[in-house]
Amino acid sequence: MKTIVNRHPTLALTLIATAISFAFIGSTQANTIDNIAKAVTDSNVNINLRYRVETVDQEGIEKDATASTLKSRLTWATAPINKITFNVEVDNVTAVIIDDYNSTTNGKTQYPIIADPEGTDLNQANIKYAGEALTFIGGRQRITHNNQRFIGGVAWRQNEQTYDAARFIYKTSDAVSIDYSYVFNVNRIFGPNDGVQVADWYGNFQLINATFQQNENHQFNAFVYSLDNEESHVNSTNTYGFDYIGSFGNVKASLSYAKQSDAYDNLLDFSADYYKAELSGKIGQVILTAGYEVLGSDNGVGFSTPLATLHKFQGFADKFLGTPSTGIEDLYISATTVVSDIKLVATYHDFTAETGSADYGSEIDLAASYAFNKHVSGLLKFAAYDANALGTDTNKLWAMATFLF
DSSP, X not given: OOOSOTTOHHHHHHHHHHHHHHHHTTOOHHHHHHHHHHHHHTOEEEEEEEEEEEEEEETTXXXXXXXXXXXXXXXXXXXXXXXXXXXEEEXXXXXXXXXXXXXXXXXXXXXXXXXXXXXXXXXXXXXEEEOSSEEEEEEXXXXXXXXXXXXXOOTTSSSOOEEXXXXXXXXXXXXXXXXXXXXXXXXXXXXXXXXXXOSEEEEEEEEEEEEEEEETTEEEEEEEEEEEESSOGGGOEEEEEEEEEEEETTEEEEEEEEEEEEOTTOOOOOXXXXXXXXXXXXXXXXXXXXXXEEEOEETTEEOOOTTSOGGGSSOTTOTTSSOOTTOEEEEEEEEEEEETTEEEEEEEEEEEOSSSOOEEEEEEEEEEEEESSSSEEEEEEEEEEEESSSSOOEEXXXXXXXXXX
């Protein structure tokens, strides 16, 4: 099991000691003991079980993969003590009956990759102060920004991505908030143990996101992401950008732009652009969405988003977890509807190079989800990538059940 200390024990212990001292300021010893007892007595314990079967048929790999995995999550959170709460969360991922897949740690390279390694992981361990204007979270925690295109948790995978960090969220007014995180370790989905991919990215990562909510229909986000990655220098970058999300009656629109360049010990030399435009509207009982997303390239280096929840973008088949050296243009359209309380989504992607004229391929994604009650839900998903100039034909199928207690 990984620990919260990692390579920065002094910082981690300082964060914990500082938060504890805040909790006890102004309290007598008797009151402190009473507060702790009440916080523990009134604490919340939650159990999350997620069972999933995932299959992969990938051209060029000897065997088809089948992963039958169960994620078991136990979360414990205290009641507040002077606006301070303590949160601990432990995950276990176990292969159930069938483990014919390459988890990136089990050495089964005759199968396609399904990045759900077995193991037990300390997913969260943090202290949170929630004041009227300032929120502080110290320790291992989730950090997600906006739509998770740049900073996310990759919660789709059985081992979630979390961050060892000090995070400050300051609300200057009802309309404006500033979110700053100093991250010294990224707990990646490939853990808890190193395999083909390392389980942790150590470094100095500064994540800044400012939000301006003009009104309920218009929101602006500006962000700066400075990634000094000690484990993967090619992922050391500086990224600056903005998002806009707006509603115009029945039509919703979003626009994004970002600029990225090499930084710190990155030996590459590049400056690439990112932009995205998306429109959606409801016709009858169907919501139609059309979008165009571009991750550019420069000097043979593609714009990267290594901390994103990548499964949400550029197709469920995950063929573009790393941006090609010639960049990528993703033209997509999707339709969403609900039939007998079953949510149905169909999406088509057309992928081409941003530099040059290569036609990478296309993909069809289908999903159906249903909530049986507040404790049990189910999901079916299918992805079919039809390769042309990049990758190989790949079909993926998922069947998943989630239980919350």
